[in-house]
Amino acid sequence: MVAEREGRFKRHFLNVVPIRLIHDRWIDKYSERHAAALVALKRRLEKPDDEPEH
Numbered sequence: 001m002v003a004e005r006e007g008r009f010k011r012h013f014l015n016v017v018p019i020r021l022i023h024d025r026w027i028d029k030y031s032e033r034h035a036a037a038l039v040a041l042k043r044r045l046e047k048p049d050d051e052p053e054h
Contacts, residue, residue, distance in 0.1 A: 002013045 002015060004011045004013065
């Protein structure tokens with residue numbers, strides 16, 4: 001967190017970089033699997049009916 005004084009006011013700002021690093025480490029690994037499943041579903045739904053499944 002960063003604090004900045006302006007006259008008699010003190011403003012606090014949150015540094016988002018550490019939050020992003022936590023997100024990348026803990027959340028991204030789970031969202032990648034969901035994104036891959038959605039891509040596979042999209043391909044399956046868009047596949048013509050006469051094309052065989054793998």
